[in-house]
Amino acid sequence: MALTVAFIGTGKKREKGSLMGYGMAYTHADAYSELDDVELVAAADVVEENVQAFAEQYDIEATFSDYQKMLAEIEPQAVSICTWPHLHEPMVINCARAGVELIYCEKPMADTIGGARRMLEICDEEGVALNFNHQRRYGAPFRLAKEMLDDGVIGDLLRMEWGGPNIYDYGSHNFDMAQYFNDEAWPEWVMAQIDYHTEDFWFGAHNENATTAAIAYENGVYGLVATGDAEGLVGCHNRLVGTMGMIEIGATYEEAGVLRYRTWDSGKWEDVDTAGEGLHGNVYINRAIADAVESWRNGERSMMDGHNAIKGTEAIFACWESSRIRERVEIPMEAEDNPLQEMVEAGQLQPAPAEEAESF
Numbered sequence: 001m002a003l004t005v006a007f008i009g010t011g012k013k014r015e016k017g018s019l020m021g022y023g024m025a026y027t028h029a030d031a032y033s034e035l036d037d038v039e040l041v042a043a044a045d046v047v048e049e050n051v052q053a054f055a056e057q058y059d060i061e062a063t064f065s066d067y068q069k070m071l072a073e074i075e076p077q078a079v080s081i082c083t084w085p086h087l088h089e090p091m092v093i094n095c096a097r098a099g100v101e102l103i104y105c106e107k108p109m110a111d112t113i114g115g116a117r118r119m120l121e122i123c124d125e126e127g128v129a130l131n132f133n134h135q136r137r138y139g140a141p142f143r144l145a146k147e148m149l150d151d152g153v154i155g156d157l158l159r160m161e162w163g164g165p166n167i168y169d170y171g172s173h174n175f176d177m178a179q180y181f182n183d184e185a186w187p188e189w190v191m192a193q194i195d196y197h198t199e200d201f202w203f204g205a206h207n208e209n210a211t212t213a214a215i216a217y218e219n220g221v222y223g224l225v226a227t228g229d230a231e232g233l234v235g236c237h238n239r240l241v242g243t244m245g246m247i248e249i250g251a252t253y254e255e256a257g258v259l260r261y262r263t264w265d266s267g268k269w270e271d272v273d274t275a276g277e278g279l280h281g282n283v284y285i286n287r288a289i290a291d292a293v294e295s296w297r298n299g300e301r302s303m304m305d306g307h308n309a310i311k312g313t314e315a316i317f318a319c320w321e322s323s324r325i326r327e328r329v330e331i332p333m334e335a336e337d338n339p340l341q342e343m344v345e346a347g348q349l350q351p352a353p354a355e356e357a358e359s360f
Ligand SMILES: NC(=O)c1ccc[n+]([C@@H]2O[C@H](COP(=O)([O-])OP(=O)(O)OC[C@H]3O[C@@H](n4cnc5c(N)ncnc54)[C@H](O)[C@@H]3O)[C@@H](O)[C@H]2O)c1
Pocket: 008, 009, 010, 011, 012, 020, 021, 022, 023, 024, 025, 044, 045, 046, 047, 050, 065, 067, 082, 083, 084, 085, 087, 106, 107, 108, 133, 134, 135, 169, 203
């Protein structure tokens, strides 16, 4: 029997996505449409024209403005949640309670660490497979880097470094990649400082302007993070430093290919062929959704399972907490909130209003 899939938060198809709307539901629907034995049965969005345009494009008969009504009437087996981060927690929990068996939710997990923990706990209680769209795990540069690491090309992993615009919305991917490279080892503690002088909302959530952070993992590996204004400190999307050499993905030096490595012995950079795949690509989402569905069918958990995602998520919120309390923070931390948002609300951070949302 075909797997029945419904969507919450269809968004609007745009030529170019922005931090105010990317229409991720379309990339999810494209991915399901490539699979055998999958039926797109329903969609919900509070904006009528969004849900109608989506339903028309994918030939979906049932549309709703109230997603809870959709869950009750349609009883889909799988749901893709493509709303902004502050809605992920209640939507995941309501899907799990309504009997949905497979949830594919956009990252970041939630807007508070307590929320992320609750989502996971309730999905476990209900036996739901909860996945987060950390699709880079399915991209050639990342997979090849992991293969080289596992093959011992750079010896034993000592340190991972990563950069990007921020640690939360974009950073959710990078913290997740660190889990992937480091065999899903738990982060043990973080020590971080952030700067937030200009408001930066990504999909409705505050994101800091710069972070520097040190992370210690339970297996002795360290993480070094530099984001936003401090990104140049790392100068690389992901760097893996081992006992015998290093691997770089997306180094910002002009001559660097998307994936390269060098060993201490040779001392020379070697580019690795990624068959044209780079840091981004919707094809990664196709593979990720195919894997989530197949894993669920086989009674297994995909790599995007919430139990993997929670580890990077704990580290992200712990970085903000470290900045709030000016101390090293042990994971899991006691705080359950969103320290960045709380610091803004308490007036401890007073970012100036931003002029306009950035497009990408
Ligand atoms: N994986 C990636 O690479 C990637 C890239 C971009 C965005 N994202 C993430 O995707 C998520 C969604 O972002 P987007 O840009 O696709 O959003 P979007 O703004 O394009 O779409 C969200 C939709 O949710 C609808 N909505 C709001 N409240 C609702 C409710 N109560 N019930 C039903 N629908 C509701 C809105 O009307 C809107 O149409 C974010 O968490 C973002 O971080 C991920």
